[in-house]
Structure formats: structure tokens, C-alpha cells
Amino acid sequence: MNRFWGVFSLLFFGIFAANAQSSNVPLNKEYYYLLDRYEILNGGNSDYYTTVKAYKRSEVASFIEQMYTDSTQQFSLADQYNLTYLLRDNWEWISDDSLKASLAYAERPFLKHFYTAKSDFFSVEESNFDLHVNPVLHFSTGKDNNLDELAFINTRGAEVRGVIGNKIGFYFYMTENQSRTPDYIQDEVNKRKSIPGEGYYKMTSNGAYDYFQAKGYINFNVIDEIDLQFGYDRNFIGNGYRSMVLSDNATDYLFFRFNTKVWKLNYTNIFAQMIANNQKGDDGLFPRKYMAFHHLGVDITKNLNIGIFESISYGRDNGFDVTYFNPIIFYRAIEFQLGDNDSAMLGADLKWNFLKHFQLYGQFVIDDILLSEFFTGSGWFANKIGGQIGLKYINAFGVDNLDLQMEYNAARPYMYTHKGEVNYGNHQHYQQALAHPLGANFQEVIGIMRYQPSFMPKLSFVGKMFLSEQGIDITDEENWGSNIYLDYNVGKPDHGVPNNTDRNEYGHKIGQGVLSRNLILDGGLSYQVFHNFFVDMKYTFRWNHISDPEQPAPIEHKTNFVGMGLRWNIQQKTYDF
Numbered sequence: 001m002n003r004f005w006g007v008f009s010l011l012f013f014g015i016f017a018a019n020a021q022s023s024n025v026p027l028n029k030e031y032y033y034l035l036d037r038y039e040i041l042n043g044g045n046s047d048y049y050t051t052v053k054a055y056k057r058s059e060v061a062s063f064i065e066q067m068y069t070d071s072t073q074q075f076s077l078a079d080q081y082n083l084t085y086l087l088r089d090n091w092e093w094i095s096d097d098s099l100k101a102s103l104a105y106a107e108r109p110f111l112k113h114f115y116t117a118k119s120d121f122f123s124v125e126e127s128n129f130d131l132h133v134n135p136v137l138h139f140s141t142g143k144d145n146n147l148d149e150l151a152f153i154n155t156r157g158a159e160v161r162g163v164i165g166n167k168i169g170f171y172f173y174m175t176e177n178q179s180r181t182p183d184y185i186q187d188e189v190n191k192r193k194s195i196p197g198e199g200y201y202k203m204t205s206n207g208a209y210d211y212f213q214a215k216g217y218i219n220f221n222v223i224d225e226i227d228l229q230f231g232y233d234r235n236f237i238g239n240g241y242r243s244m245v246l247s248d249n250a251t252d253y254l255f256f257r258f259n260t261k262v263w264k265l266n267y268t269n270i271f272a273q274m275i276a277n278n279q280k281g282d283d284g285l286f287p288r289k290y291m292a293f294h295h296l297g298v299d300i301t302k303n304l305n306i307g308i309f310e311s312i313s314y315g316r317d318n319g320f321d322v323t324y325f326n327p328i329i330f331y332r333a334i335e336f337q338l339g340d341n342d343s344a345m346l347g348a349d350l351k352w353n354f355l356k357h358f359q360l361y362g363q364f365v366i367d368d369i370l371l372s373e374f375f376t377g378s379g380w381f382a383n384k385i386g387g388q389i390g391l392k393y394i395n396a397f398g399v400d401n402l403d404l405q406m407e408y409n410a411a412r413p414y415m416y417t418h419k420g421e422v423n424y425g426n427h428q429h430y431q432q433a434l435a436h437p438l439g440a441n442f443q444e445v446i447g448i449m450r451y452q453p454s455f456m457p458k459l460s461f462v463g464k465m466f467l468s469e470q471g472i473d474i475t476d477e478e479n480w481g482s483n484i485y486l487d488y489n490v491g492k493p494d495h496g497v498p499n500n501t502d503r504n505e506y507g508h509k510i511g512q513g514v515l516s517r518n519l520i521l522d523g524g525l526s527y528q529v530f531h532n533f534f535v536d537m538k539y540t541f542r543w544n545h546i547s548d549p550e551q552p553a554p555i556e557h558k559t560n561f562v563g564m565g566l567r568w569n570i571q572q573k574t575y576d577f
Contacts, residue, residue, distance in 0.1 A: 021169035021220045021227070022093060023161040024054035027236055027248045028571040030462070030526075033450065034082055035060060036239070036359065037403060038067055040394050041079075043356045044302040049266040051297055051307055051349060052259070053236040056227070060086065061093035069099070076400040081457035088119045088531060092130055092163075119531045124162075131162040136175055138573070140536065140565020146183040149207070151563065154178045157213075159569055171231070172216040175570075180208040182561050184542060185575050192431040196575060199251040199430055215252045227259040235270060237295060237309065239351045239361035241446055242409050242436050244386045245309060246270075246293065250432035258327060264299040269327045274429040276315055277485070289315045289424045292324035303353040314342035315424025343367075343418040343425030359392040365435075367415050367427075379507045381481070381492060386411035386440070405448040413471065413481020413508045415440035417488040426484055433484060437577040441482035442470035443510055458528045466520040466576055471513035474550065480513030519543040520576055536572060537564045 025031065032053065039046040047063040048055040064086045067073060075083065084103060087094060091104035109116040117123045117132075124131040138155035157175030164170065177198075181189070188196060189209070195201050201211035217231020232254050237245040255272035269292075276289040290313070297307035312324055347365040354360070367384035390407035416435060418425025427434045438444065447465040471480050479491030492504040493512075524538035542559040 021163060021167060022056050022058035023163075023169045023171040023217075023219065024229075025057055025060055025090070026159075026173070026571075027054050027234060029241070029574075030460075030571065033403075034086065036392065037394050038064065038079075038083070040353050040359050040392060041356055042067060043353060045299055045305060045353070049259075049261070049297060050239055051237060051305065051351060052266070052268045052295060054233075057090045058093040061090040062095070064090070065094055065096065065099070069096070077454035078401040078452045078457040082452075085528075085531070088117075091117060091119060092125065092132070128165050129162070132160070134159045134532075134569045136173070136570050137568040138565065138570045140563055140567070140573075142182075142538075142561055142563025142565075144182045145558075145560045147180075149180060151180045151182055151561070152178075152208070153565065153573060155570065167220055169219045170217070171233075174212070174214045176212055178204060178208050178210050179573075182540075182542075182559055182575065184544070184557070184559055194251070194431050196432060196437070196577075197249065197251060197573075213252075225260055225262050227261075229255075229257040229259075231255070238349060238363055238388070239359070240363070240388050240390045240407050240409075241405065241448065242388065242407065242444075244363045244365045244388045244409060244411065244435050245345075245347065245349075246311075247433075247435055247437075249437045250429040250434050253429055266295075266297040267327075268295045268297075269293070271325065276423045277431055286430075287315065287424075289313060289429075290321070290324075294327065297349075305351045307349045308347070309349070310344065310346040312342050312344050313418070313425050313427060315420075343427070345427070357394055357396075361388075361390050361392075363388040365415075367417075379509055381414050381488065381505050381508045384412055384415045384417075384440075386415050386435075390446075399451075400454055401450075401452040403450040405446070405450075407446040407448075408444070409436060409446070410443040410510060411436060411438075411440045412510055413441040413512060414488045414492075415481075416484040417481075417486060419487050419489050421487060423485055426486075428484055431485060438468060438470055439482050439484040441472075441480060441510060441512065442468055444468035460526050460528075462522075462524050462526075464520070464522040464576065466518070466522075468518045469511055470516045470518070471511045472516045472546070474514050474548065478513075481508060482513065514549075515547045517545045517547075518577075522574075522576060524572070526572075533566075533568045535564075535566055538562075538572075 035055065036050065039050060048059040064083055068083045068087060087103050091100060094100040094104065104117050104119070106115050106118050114122055120132045121135055122133040136155065136157040136159050138153050141150050141152045144151050155175050155177045157173070160172045162170055185196065195209055195211065198211050198213060201209045204210050215233045217229055217233055219227060219229035221227050232252050234248040234252055235246055235255065235257070236248050237243050253272050253274045255270055258269040260267040272291040274289050274291060276287040291311060293309065293311035295307055295309040297305055299305050314321070345365060345367050347363060349363045350361065352360045365386045368382045388407065388409045390405065393404045396402045396404045416427035416439065433439055445467045449463045450460065452460040470482055472482050473480050477491055478493055479486050480493060521541045522538065524536060527535045529535060540559070540561040544557045546555040548555060
């Protein structure tokens, strides 16, 4: 581990030569949807590279300011409202002083020192220091038809961001939380011993979960083209609702991220430390694992981008292997040199904005493949691949601010798994999937509709549909390929494929095992009372149907959930799996 930190400590000497830097826009699906919308409406690629999230506030402000001041654009009242909201949320990076004064500064601050800017509870704007402090609150309640008690969320905390000396950007977020989730999430917590999207927790006397969430980082530019970020947070790779590569599904982790932008290229390296599983060792610590990831994106045209990526997940008793710190060489070649014991993934992605209404996007991921087996159709277990294809359609059918999205995701059995008992190579962190929340051995269709009426732009509606099929395990002794936390060498079924000695290695296909069908219908209304303060109402229907040949009848479970809440400077909590 000392080698890991030794390398990074040398990099921090670059701070002394750093250029002005900004913090990132926190990952938030509805916020990032707005940014996607305006990139599509603009017709070309934006200042920020959308495949690698989170985005820098300075780049978001620059792009939105260009759109806001473009006299050739004809925006609906809802779009004007959204663009104003986005600029106010990133007001410190507005370049036009008169625009900043009209949009950001409050005419009558509260007690002279608070809300001097319309979007921040407390802020400081000096030539060599920038600070923004905001409260974080989330109070919600709801009724699950399968629970006697009310579900609820009770979150209190603070969010701080800023820039020091025009060189170092920083961000800190901390909340204290109590919650009681819908019943199907409680089942997942009992199975994984972790709350989806969170880390360690304890139970309260009334059977609720109690946990902290803390994240933070610093970032700086060594030169204008190279951005460095070090801290504790999440990343998201892709342009879809899901990611088949690296998503924000799992809890936060420690990472160092390089991002290089030159010419038409965007090159990202992420080096991360994670938790292999949540079972403590003899030393009382959770076993650590490491990930090295890089992604290279190229703007083929002004509205078409393609990318390639590769990652390695592994564990070492002595910490991060500095061999993987090389940001240029392909990690797969290094893995072979080190003995081929680590888990490698590679793949490609694309994004195409066209006709100022559409975005086509996709991902193709290879966890393992042998072409001679792949083209024979033998169903070899180690042909582990996954993919995504999706389409966004904004201002659909000529209706302003009616936006539609369709997405298809699939992963073959044993995708994201590796050999070994400690889960060093499995694509998970803290018993939570790093890519798709369903794990593997599934296919899924997603449909999303968003609408924001111009006659009431503070109000927005989001409707989502998730339909999936997954082959799950019948017993603890078998492994049909959906459970990404298992060793892929253990429990594979014998499909009895003729003329094959290793019959349990062939005949595998998506949906094998006990077939579990899942349908989620989710609808929500949100009203923004003032900047980043929302009143929410939602309804969720979830239907799960399991066809077990060992049972006389299918197992069916239905959840109806109705809820409402208030939130301030925080995104909605969603459990859409």
C-alpha cells in the first residue's frame, strides 16, 4: 500500500504549478438529463465529455452560457427556466459579469450574509478564494402495501465546494441518515449486508437503517489539458440510464482520476481502491481490492463520438501494484506479464447526436471471450459479454419538453465474475455491483418519459418502466451465472452437451436457471419551490414472477408504494431494480 500512496504523493507536487480548477456537478440523473437534453438540442458535442461523469462545473457553465446567450436559438419557457437554473447553480463560472449579476446575485440577502447568491445559503467570492456552503435535507415518507410500518427517509447534512488560490478545487459532502426502505430492498439488504448505494449501517431500535454518507475530493489542473482529481466519490461511464461498465450503483470509493483533453481526444484514467467484500478479516479490516481503468474517446465528427476502454480488477496483499499505474500501455498486456491472475474487461462505446432531436448511444463490453468458441455457438461459459443500446428523443412529436428514452441492456451468464473466494476480481465493491444492479445473466428493457410544461416550468413529471428477465440460482450450491459475487469455477450446472469432456462449461445462455421476471412502473411529480428545494410525489408498482420447476406454482410478489417528500440540495433516492 505504501507504493500506492508513494506514487500519488509525487503527483501532488503538481499542485504548485496548478491552474484554476472547479469542482464537479454531483452525479444526479435528473440534473444530468437536463445537460444531455441541451447537448442534443445544440446539435453537437458539448464542452464537457459526456461519456465520463461527473462533469466539471466550469465546463457546464461555459456550455450553458453559450446556449443562453445564443440569439438564434428559440427556447420554450421551460427551457428558459432550466437554462437559468443551470447557470445559477454554477454561477461562479459565468464569464459575463452583467449576466452573473442579473442571474446570480440576490437583491436582498438574508441577514446581510446569507443568500447573497440566489443558489447558495452562504458564499464567498474573492479574487483568490471561492466558497459555497449549502444545507442538505431530505424528509420523505411512504406506504408499502407489504409493510405495517411507514417507509421513510430522514437525511440531514451539508455540502461545501470551492476553489483555493485559483488553483485547487475542493468538494465535501456529509449526511447523517435514517431510513426504512420498501420490502424488496430490505430483502436485498439482508442478502448483501449492505444498503444499495450506501456502505456500513446499523439497525435502530425501531428496525430502521442508520448510516453516514461522506464524500469529498480535491482537484487541479497541472496544465490546461490535464485535470487531476483525488478523493472519495463515484464515477459513471456511459450515456445511458444504466452503465454496463462503471456506474454509480455501488457506494463511494477512493480513487485518483486523470483526465486529458487534447485536440479531438478525451483520455481518462481511474485508479481506485475498493472493498472486496464486507466480511472483516482477522485484522478487523475489510479486504481491499484495486481497479485500474482507462477510456479513450474520439470526436469523429462534431456530433459523433466513439470510445474504447479497458480495466483490471485485482487484489494484492501489499496493496496497489504500481505496474498498473502506467497510464498508456494496455493493461491486458501487463496482466499477462504478471501471471494472468487478474480480471480484465475491455470494450467500446458510441454516442451520436443527430437532427437536434435524437441521441443514439451504446456500449459493448467483453469480460472474457474466445473467438473459436464464440462463433461455434457452443455456449461456452467464459464467453462473458454484455451490451447496451439506447435512443433519446427530445421534444418528441413536436411537443416542447416532452422527452422519451428507450434502452436495452443484456449480460451473459458469469459476466463480471472471476475466480477466487475473496471477490478480488469480481466487478463489485462492498457487495454491490459496479455496473448494472442486476449483475449478470439478464436482459432488460427501459422506457422513460419526461415532461415539463411551459405554463408551469417549476413542475416536472418522470415516468419510468423497467422490464427484465434474469436466470437466478435454485440453491446455494448451484451457480447459474447471475450472482457476480461468486467464483465462476464453483457450482456451474452440467448442461450435458454431447462430445464435451467439461460438460459444465458449455451450453450456457441468458436466462438459464430459475427464470425471474421483473416489472417496475414508476411515476413521479416534482415541484421546485425555490432553487434546489423540491416537493416530490411518487408511485411505484413492482411485480416479480419466479418460475421454479421445483415448485408446484410460480412465486409472485407485488409491491405498491406511494410516497411524498421534501428535499433540499439532494437527488431523489431510487431503487429501480
